[in-house]
Amino acid sequence: MTFEPARAAGLARLADFVPRAGRAYAAERNTDRGPGDRSNVSTLSPWVRHRLVTEREVVEAVLRRHSLDAAGKFVQEVYWRTYWKGWLELRPSMWARYSANVPPALDALSAAERATYDDAIVGRTGIEGFDDWARELVELGYLHNHARMWFASIWIFTLRLPWQLGADFFLRHLLDGDPASNTLSWRWVAGLQTVGKTYLATMQNIEFATEGRFRPRGLAESAPAVEDDAPIPTPGLAPRPESLPNGRVGLLLHEDDLHTESLELGAAEVVAVASPRAGEPRTTADAPASPLVTAFTAAALADGRARAAAHFAAAASALDGLTASAIRDWANDHDLTAIVTPFAPVGPVRDRLDQLDDELGDDLTLARILRPWDALAWPHATRGFFPFRERIPALLREQQIGLERH
Ligand SMILES: Cc1cc2nc3c(=O)[nH]c(=O)nc-3n(C[C@H](O)[C@H](O)[C@H](O)COP(=O)(O)OP(=O)(O)OC[C@H]3O[C@@H](n4cnc5c(N)ncnc54)[C@H](O)[C@@H]3O)c2cc1C
Numbered sequence: 001m002t003f004e005p006a007r008a009a010g011l012a013r014l015a016d017f018v019p020r021a022g023r024a025y026a027a028e029r030n031t032d033r034g035p036g037d038r039s040n041v042s043t044l045s046p047w048v049r050h051r052l053v054t055e056r057e058v059v060e061a062v063l064r065r066h067s068l069d070a071a072g073k074f075v076q077e078v079y080w081r082t083y084w085k086g087w088l089e090l091r092p093s094m095w096a097r098y099s100a101n102v103p104p105a106l107d108a109l110s111a112a113e114r115a116t117y118d119d120a121i122v123g124r125t126g127i128e129g130f131d132d133w134a135r136e137l138v139e140l141g142y143l144h145n146h147a148r149m150w151f152a153s154i155w156i157f158t159l160r161l162p163w164q165l166g167a168d169f170f171l172r173h174l175l176d177g178d179p180a181s182n183t184l185s186w187r188w189v190a191g192l193q194t195v196g197k198t199y200l201a202t203m204q205n206i207e208f209a210t211e212g213r214f215r216p217r218g219l220a221e222s223a224p225a226v227e228d229d230a231p232i233p234t235p236g237l238a239p240r241p242e243s244l245p246n247g248r249v250g251l252l253l254h255e256d257d258l259h260t261e262s263l264e265l266g267a268a269e270v271v272a273v274a275s276p277r278a279g280e281p282r283t284t285a286d287a288p289a290s291p292l293v294t295a296f297t298a299a300a301l302a303d304g305r306a307r308a309a310a311h312f313a314a315a316a317s318a319l320d321g322l323t324a325s326a327i328r329d330w331a332n333d334h335d336l337t338a339i340v341t342p343f344a345p346v347g348p349v350r351d352r353l354d355q356l357d358d359e360l361g362d363d364l365t366l367a368r369i370l371r372p373w374d375a376l377a378w379p380h381a382t383r384g385f386f387p388f389r390e391r392i393p394a395l396l397r398e399q400q401i402g403l404e405r406h
Pocket of ligand 1: 029041042043044045046048049077078079080081082084143144145146148149152170171174176177178179181182183185186189
């Protein structure tokens with residue numbers, strides 16, 4: 001299984017998976033047959049994470065082939081991603097809180113805990129399965145959903161390591177590493193997200209769902225919920241679409257949305273496109289993202305830039321970083337009066353764009369384009385996933401998705 005960082009490869013993976021996205025997915029998705037056989041899941045997450053392929057395209061392709069009834073489980077999983085993004089968008093301080101807590105959590109480890117942590121991240125704990133998943137993650141940048149749940153549960157309840165350090169390890173190594181899905185899934189396993197409800201990995205479940213590949217012994221027998229460091233804030237307001245600038249507009253791409261051809265740009269005339277050469281640091285500078293993640297993100301940015309340049313018939317520039325001076329030089333070179341950029345959800349890119357806004361001041365505006373997919377769904381992420389899930393058919397109808405008859 002390989003992940004080629006280009007939209008064309010993501011579309012090919014989608015086309016290959018679509019026939020299996022119906023009832024077969026619902027019945028088999030929980031089985032982890034190992035990296036040699038991922039046919040029961042889509043493995044689309046690295047492309048979707050960067051929007052090399054959008055959620056809308058994935059769901060549309062699946063609903064052209066299957067009814068919503070047959071592919072309901074798959075569509076729901078795609079909407080888990082949207083839900084987590086929306087949940088964090090309404091409570092941005094939860095990301096700041098998590099990121100700020102990673103370095104102190106590492107510093108606070110005792111010598112014995114530090115040894116356990118060092119073993120855990122190289123797959124040397126002696127726990128069957130867990131060690132294999134640690135290596136699989138580092139070598140491939142991908143883990144099956146069930147393996148992520150087992151790994152997180154063993155990390156928290158058997159090895160008794162801080163959940164934030166496990167989330168950080170995942171974020172640095174997953175090609176699909178995502179501030180919302182990753183942080184909030186770890187919180188969910190720890191019992192912080194659905195308060196009091198934890199996830200306990202058991203030998204029986206692992207043996208069953210790996211078809212006997214792993215039978216780990218000595219796992220924790222209970223999973224008492226971890227204590228949160230502060231209460232969850234009440235949800236704020238969801239972002240709203242901004243008005244689009246006119247005139248000579250530059251399109252600034254970033255790693256959170258690399259299918260700018262499908263952005264709704266109104267009458268803006270895009271005369272130049274740019275993207276940074278590399279992604280933003282996902283985590284603390286002392287422990288950067290893995291070489292796999294770094295290479296995937298850089299190539300994805302280049303792929304997005306090249307497609308946008310061809311689509312808009314505009315000059316393409318690779319920027320050394322999302323810095324005010326690089327953006328000003330680019331704007332001057334092309335006589336830009338305004339810049340548009342895809343909306344960046346809560347996470348490192350968003351933090352950079354917010355900083356850029358301050359640095360650029362009033363001379364250059366950076367208009368952020370929110371996709372209808374997000375604008376319609378995020379306001380409903382105020383409570384748990386189950387009330388959100390009820391909205392899915394209406395959300396699809398509002399966007400005219402899957403209306404063909406089967
Ligand atoms: C501890 C933990 C950490 C996780 N970290 C991430 C992460 O950093 N990034 C990430 O994209 N997903 C994360 N997930 C969710 C999920 O495991 C992956 O999205 C999924 O395994 C990706 O594989 P796939 O594309 O084959 O999924 P499929 O089963 O084929 O699902 C299709 C798409 O739906 C979305 N999706 C599926 N399941 C989930 C889910 N539970 N939550 C959110 N979106 C989902 C993904 O975009 C996925 O590509 C995490 C789950 C856990 C338990």
